[in-house]
Amino acid sequence: AKNKCLMQQKVLKxxxxxxxxxxxxxxxxxxxxxxxxxxxxxxxxxxxxxxxNKAIPRSNLFYCDFYTKHVGxxxxxxxxxxxxxxxxxxxxxxxMVHIWPKIARNQLDKKGVIQSNKRRKRWRRLRESGxxxxxxxxxxxxxxxxxxxxxxxxxxxxxxxESELSHLVTLDTSVEKVAAFIQAxxxxxxxxxxxxxKHNFDKVIKTMAVYLNLRRAEAFPEKAIVSGIRVLDxxxxxxxxxxxxxxxxxxxxxxxxxxxxxxxxxxxxxxPILRSTFYITETEFSGTRxxxxxxxxxxxxxxxxxxxxxxxEQYREMSSAKAQRLLSSHNIGCPPAPLRILPxxxxxxxxxxxxxxxxxxxxxxxxxxxxxxxxKVMQSTFNALRYExxxxxxxFGAGVLGLTEVYPSFCSFVEALKQLQSRCGSSPDLFFSxxxxxxxxxxxxxxxxxxxxxxxxDEEMYLTKDKFVLCSKGDNSAMRCIxxxxxxxxxxxxxDTPSKLAGQYSHAIxxxxxxxxxxxxxxxxxxxxxxxxxxxVVANGNFGPRYLHQKNGIPQGSxxxxxxxxxxxxxxxxx
Numbered sequence: 001a002k003n004k005c006l007m008q009q010k011v012l013k014x015x016x017x018x019x020x021x022x023x024x025x026x027x028x029x030x031x032x033x034x035x036x037x038x039x040x041x042x043x044x045x046x047x048x049x050x051x052x053n054k055a056i057p058r059s060n061l062f063y064c065d066f067y068t069k070h071v072g073x074x075x076x077x078x079x080x081x082x083x084x085x086x087x088x089x090x091x092x093x094x095x096m097v098h099i100w101p102k103i104a105r106n107q108l109d110k111k112g113v114i115q116s117n118k119r120r121k122r123w124r125r126l127r128e129s130g131x132x133x134x135x136x137x138x139x140x141x142x143x144x145x146x147x148x149x150x151x152x153x154x155x156x157x158x159x160x161x162e163s164e165l166s167h168l169v170t171l172d173t174s175v176e177k178v179a180a181f182i183q184a185x186x187x188x189x190x191x192x193x194x195x196x197x198k199h200n201f202d203k204v205i206k207t208m209a210v211y212l213n214l215r216r217a218e219a220f221p222e223k224a225i226v227s228g229i230r231v232l233d234x235x236x237x238x239x240x241x242x243x244x245x246x247x248x249x250x251x252x253x254x255x256x257x258x259x260x261x262x263x264x265x266x267x268x269x270x271x272p273i274l275r276s277t278f279y280i281t282e283t284e285f286s287g288t289r290x291x292x293x294x295x296x297x298x299x300x301x302x303x304x305x306x307x308x309x310x311x312x313e314q315y316r317e318m319s320s321a322k323a324q325r326l327l328s329s330h331n332i333g334c335p336p337a338p339l340r341i342l343p344x345x346x347x348x349x350x351x352x353x354x355x356x357x358x359x360x361x362x363x364x365x366x367x368x369x370x371x372x373x374x375x376k377v378m379q380s381t382f383n384a385l386r387y388e389x390x391x392x393x394x395x396f397g398a399g400v401l402g403l404t405e406v407y408p409s410f411c412s413f414v415e416a417l418k419q420l421q422s423r424c425g426s427s428p429d430l431f432f433s434x435x436x437x438x439x440x441x442x443x444x445x446x447x448x449x450x451x452x453x454x455x456x457x458d459e460e461m462y463l464t465k466d467k468f469v470l471c472s473k474g475d476n477s478a479m480r481c482i483x484x485x486x487x488x489x490x491x492x493x494x495x496d497t498p499s500k501l502a503g504q505y506s507h508a509i510x511x512x513x514x515x516x517x518x519x520x521x522x523x524x525x526x527x528x529x530x531x532x533x534x535x536x537v538v539a540n541g542n543f544g545p546r547y548l549h550q551k552n553g554i555p556q557g558s559x560x561x562x563x564x565x566x567x568x569x570x571x572x573x574x575x
Contacts, residue, residue, distance in 0.1 A: 062216070062290075064280070070147075071276065072146035074272065080142075086131075089131050093126060097237075097257050099122055121253075126236075137190060140191060144188045154178060157171045157297065165304050165305065166345065173292045175209075182212070189269075194236070200234065214290065216282045216289075232251075279293040281343070283342065284344035301341065305341050306541070323547040326549060334377060335358075336358055337358065337535075337557075351556050352550075352555035356373050360547060378531060379559065381528065384457065386401075386563075388458065399565070399569065399570050400566070441553050442553035444564065446532050449564055450533070457524055460521050461518055463487065463516055465486050467510070467511065467512055468482060469481070535555050537550070
């Protein structure tokens with residue numbers, strides 16, 4: 001009995017030691033590094049199931065106007081992180097191929113247990129070659145001179161403090177030079193055994209060049225990053241011993257590993273390098289084509305742009321305390337929003353990103369908040385103003401809300417022209433003119449605009465109801481859902497029925513929504529006052545955020561900007 005008790009104690013000690021070792025391996029240093037950005041996104045791109053048509057996330061590449069002290073990856077990146085080498089190498093390998101999920105063992109279901117067994121086999125396959133590869137990658141990354149490679153492939157153009165904005169916006173780096181820089185980094189920071197063969201490396205470089213040439217709204221599917229890659233050349237991801245042929249199961253496992261590694265390469269290496277080295281944006285003179293500006297070039301563009309906006313007295317700079325007092329004086333509340341600089345041929349255009357929001361605190365820290373963005377706050381006001389415009393289209397004069405209103409006018413013009421030709425027997429000479437109002441949005445008088453918009457709101461209350469139409473294009477096509485919002489006064493709200501839409505659709509089902517929102521005249525006027533006179537935008541500066549209050553004009557980027565502009569200049573046609 002004594003020997004049996006001793007054996008049970010030894011078994012319990014061994015089990016406790018094994019459990020402690022597993023916990024240290026899986027979650028080492030998670031408490032001290034929990035706030036790290038890369039800890040939050042470490043399994044973001046590798047944990048999900050493979051989807052060939054899923055796009056590589058690239059929205060975070062654009063408009064990253066932050067300050068960085070050095071060129072290259074962040075110190076919190078797993079390739080740069082300091083600490084226990086074995087633990088960091090394991091975390092890096094886990095980030096690339098996703099060996100262990102962030103799920104406790106007692107929370108696994110039957111399917112999770114099967115997946116856990118597969119990952120255990122994956123760990124046995126990669127615990128030697130994978131850890132060795134991660135160690136070699138960290139060494140080569142530490143010895144890689146990012147700054148020298150950047151200056152060699154993407155040299156900084158000469159900058160002068162008196163340079164004009166029209167000249168500075170042309171100093172972008174070509175995509176060919178950016179691709180050459182990334183190619184040099186991939187060749188230097190990764191060993192040749194990582195790629196397996198020259199064929200694989202060339203395929204990655206070719207795909208990366210396509211990725212850099214994408215336009216603003218184009219997507220890059222995950223199947224493109226592994227197209228043409230030879231799985232068998234990447235020996236460090238296989239459990240093959242000698243020259244034996246891989247089984248079908250082993251080949252499928254190696255293919256999954258290659259997909260995860262290629263996905264990690266784009267999401268956790270190429271994208272962070274581009275974010276920290278370049279300011280990536282589209283411009284008015286390049287359309288949706290993406291331009292890459294070196295950080296020092298963009299810093300001078302940004303500083304010159306803010307100085308120009310302040311000298312024109314379009315914006316007034318204020319401290320965080322004054323900005324808070326201004327926002328607290330709002331009747332309804334219109335939260336602050338980030339400011340984006342959009343380059344154009346003659347300089348820049350200041351665009352308020354009112355679809356996003358930010359917060360101002362006493363310490364002057366620019367951080368995210370749970371407050372709804374200004375455009376969402378103003379949505380009900382937009383619905384009410386649109387209803388008033390539909391009642392009285394003459395308020396806009398010759399202005400329109402979109403190209404859909406231009407086409408009917410163009411068709412009526414062509415029809416009248418044809419009738420004139422049939423009567424006269426000859427076609428008259430046609431002359432077309434193109435004109436532009438200089439600083440159209442920036443020169444609008446705020447007091448006159450608010451007076452016009454206040455007189456436009458006639459009703460005491462506006463009701464907005466959601467409706468949707470289920471329709472199909474033909475007998476065999478799938479059904480699609482079209483959402484519509486209808487705003488009207490309480491007197492006309494009950495008279496509106498779906499039968500009015502019956503002539504626009506065939507093979508359709510009309511459904512009235514159950515939810516109905518209301519907006520009073522007082523609230524709409526309060527939102528208009530706060531938006532026109534008290535809009536605050538936040539711009540990044542060299543030493544923290546800068547808070548700007550719009551003193552003249554209206555913000556570009558507002559859901560109401562076209563409504564404001566058409567009403568203001570439409571009133572001038574009747575003067």
